Amino acid sequence: MKIQQNSNIPIYQQIATSFQEDILSGKLKQGEFLPSIRGLAKDLRISVITTMKAYEELECQGLVTAMQGKGYYVNAQDSEMLREQHLRKMEDHLQDALVAAKIAGITPDEFIETVKLLIMDMK
DSSP: OOOOTTOSSOHHHHHHHHHHHHHHHTSSOTTOBOOOHHHHHHHHTOOHHHHHHHHHHHHHTTSEEEETTTEEEEOOOOHHHHHHHHHHHHHHHHHHHHHHHHHHTOOHHHHHHHHHHHHHHHO
């Protein structure tokens, strides 16, 4: 896991996003435990509080559950929830792209054409 100290994104959010991507992509499977809070904090050379905040964020999203004395484990992910989370992430990225397009003076038709070209590259 790579953490960017100089990023505008808070460290806890970088950690949560990294785990979220691993869970949603299937790299981390149902029932797998995340690294211990203290262990991850030590590995990343960050505070335990920052790591705990990241794990609590994942718990609020319903991706993990805390088990007393054992740590956090990955919850079962139903396909509809996964689809919804991917859709939400896609919408966020498209929103960012729209802001960049507006700043650059790109017309809606140019934006749509660019998206179409990107879709064709996926095939």
